[in-house]
Amino acid sequence: MLIRDATAEDWPAIWPFFHDIVAAGETYTYPLDLGEDDARSWWLLTRPNRTVVAVGDDGTILGTAKMNNNHMGNGSHIASASYMVDPRYSGQGVGRALCVHTLDWARSSGFRAMQFNAVVETNTHAVRLYRSLGFEILGTLPEGFRHPAHGFVGLHVMYRRL
Template sequence: MQIRPATEADHAAVLAIVAPTLKAGETYAMRRDFSDAETLDYWFGPTHEVFVAEDDGVILGTYYLMANQQGGGAHVANCGYMTAPAAQGKGIARAMCEHSLIRAKERGFRAMQFNHVVSTNGRAVALWQKLGFDIVGTLPLAFNHPVNGYVDSYVMFRALS
């Protein structure tokens, strides 16, 4: 498997991963009714550096890297990760996160923060903790989960030393 910058040729494969995840509404605090064009505009937004995880020409996952804030907060990175359903549980998210930590350091970021990790996304919470992220804040009932109703979200943070 390789992780490489996404190209325009990857848009259809990335859309096939991102659109169903957003429509499910279980992990991202985004509208669930994005059109395909809006989904691609979001994922490939002007502030996002986008990567794909690929194996034998098949896109297994994607992530974006960006500054979490502007100005005085621009030294902290933020990322969003999504893995194709058939590739979940195979280490793709771990590989993408590890790649993003290296890339963030290369870009001069001093830390990485995830602003809204839904508490019911147990696999992600556990993985981020294994990779050195701490829960530095709990946002009580901040996410309206389509199955579980209102649940907490976490702010997770890791220094890049």
């Protein structure tokens, strides 16, 4: 699998699975009715931040990640990232490859750590992946997320020194 910078031409392939993931309301704090134009502007970042796609051997976009500074000013030395994998390619290492790529980017860009602000505690696959890559749960906001099936569940803040 190739991971490369995302382009505007990639958006039509990203949008269908991005939309489905957001509309499901299980893993992101985005509005469930997020429109395509807002989604594109929120996801396709410009430098110094970055958005990438994971591409299969046949050119199919398997997933995407955006990476950025978590805060501005005196907090801008901490990176953050978000990931979306097309559910058709779940369990094939796409998420892990994207996460490793973002960690490498953050390290080479001079960030001191990476922090995820809102990992839904019921997103056990993501929590397990992040922990396997050295992230720790710093704390959990109780009932910080309204899950469509599980009701109010916690949001983890996860952190990894680079």
